[in-house]
Amino acid sequence: MQKMRVLLVDDETEFVSALAERLNLRGFEAQTAGSGEEALTKVDASQPDVVLLDVVMPGMSGLEVLKRIKKAHPQVKVILLTGRGSWEGIQGVRDGAYDCLMKPIQIEELMQVMTDAVEGKEKNDPLKENESCVN
């Protein structure tokens, strides 16, 4: 079975590096990016299966990056990460993100969501069901 390729985007490098290592240990192929611009370059270069994208970043915001990825590579699944349960997450889901998760994340939950995303499972109406992001 082919490894799932994941791009982790967050300005908190300590967070992404540790998470990438943990995912790699679990059989994923994870890369990291420290900014929106870097993320776009890496997506163009390697077209990962899933992009895990922090909403709040200096420079280009997560939502902007999301729009550009979805425009250039609509097949790439994007899962948003946020530190605050805000409307931005829900906005992101409306703009084409598969889901929105709240930091700190549990790795098992993250893996499940990524698997669901790649397998193309339908997400329900985010406004009603997206408990993980808004609660």
Add this chain to the structure above:
Amino acid sequence: MVSWLRHKLAGFFGSLREFPDYAQSPERYKALRRNIVIKMLVVTILPLVLMGLINHYLYRQTMQDEIVRPLKILVNKTKHSFELFLAERLSAVSFIASSHTCAELADSKNLSRIFNVMKKEFSGVVDLGFLDPNGVQVSYDGPYKLQGKDYTEQDWYKEARVRGSYISDVFLGYRRLPHLVMAVERSVTGVCLGCVLRATIDTNRFMELIAAMRLDPTSDAFLLNKNGVFQTPSQFYGQVLETFPMPLPPRSYEPNVLEMKDNHGREVMVTYAYFEYLPFILMVVKPRSQLMRAWYTLKTEAFFIFVGGVLIIFLVIFKLADTLVQRLEESDLKREAAYREMQESSKLASIGRLAAGVAHEINNPLAIINEKAGLIKDLTELTPDCPQRQKLLPLTGAILQSVDRCRTITQRLLGFARRMDVSVEMLSLNEVIEEVLGFLEKEALHRNIDLQLNLVKDMPRIASDRGQLQQVFLNILNNAFDAVDDGGQVAITSFEVDINNVGVTIQDNGQGMTQETMTHLFEPFFTTKKGHGTGLGLSITYGIVKKLGGDIRVKSQLGMGTTFTVFLPKKALALSGE
């Protein structure tokens, strides 16, 4: 003195103008009501009273003039009639005295002839007599036998001798009947010096003159002499030659009016005039009540109208002041309540924003801790010969557990602060309560808590958010369960408040709360559960209920228990995007 008065006035008006400093106290409204009433009464009743008094005075004056003038005219006319009557007869006597010689007058036959002519021409003449210089009546004609009588000791004779002519007042004389004498001394020639011609006048003629005044039966008119002796009989005060029982009025030849109380205690108006050349006073006495009857009627009517007006003004002013102050009090209360609510909600909102910021800032480092600890755990698990494996695994486990606890807290904080999405559906409140109780049944059983469920059967379905309501009732019920001891009691009652609202009461017989606790009950981070409790449960509950357009009220008594009442609108406010 002036400055003292000014100071006093300033003090009084100052107290009217300024309110006591302790605003919002009932004293303020009492003072306000009093001030309004006093000021309005002053500005309405004072002019009314002044106008009433002025009107009263002027009208009374006019009325009195209207009544008094005809009386004066009448008295004056009658007085003139008397004077004319007597003057005519005196001139006749005077004419006879000077146109005849002493011898002619001393002759009885001659005198009789003259008397007969005179009686025809002048009514009221009773007899005629001629006195020689010694005062002896030498000739006489009339109904009495008075010839040869000596009059030297009679007052009228002396007066006539001194003055030349004289009209006496009424007296009895030799005939023992009231009559009046007019005498003229002949002074034409030296021969007859000292001879006097006298005539007697019948006082019945006086009564005719008085009767001609045509007074009503309650009034009285009579003639007095200047010593107050009746010359004509009076209806109420005495007979001829008796004395008038009241003091005589001051001398006035013009008709004058006096108001006094007579000897019977009646209020009377006395109109009188003194005769200038005669020893008489003409007097008309009328009871005031009769004279002023129209005035009294008017006065009574005016008085009743005045009293009625004042009464209505009083009522209206009191009612008006009452309504005004009540409205003011109500609006003050509303304003204060709105202000407090605003203060409360803005306090909650700012704390909420702060909490959200804090939660966000903590979540990022928390995520790093989580991943680093997770990585350590992963690496340890993947390395079977790791020397400290047995120690490291529980350590990282504990770190991850703590991160989880922090995560719960930050997520709750965000839950409190976040913009809630209200998902409205038609639901049965009773069902929601039963669902929530499903979570708590085990604990109730375990702790032997008596759960009393009084759900009204035909409760209308309401449009609200099921999930949010579950959280609301779960939070309140959790608190109730925490408050009661094992074996305690929790009662849940649902009811319909009115056409627009339903309510649920959750009552426990637990430890209750202090006033201090009640004050901070809905504030975030306020908790009495030391060690376990975020202090967010009730503030979130409060936020949800408010979002849904409802309200929460709490009653509590220390040691007796607490009652939460949640009011919910049948149609929740759909605050989309907020």
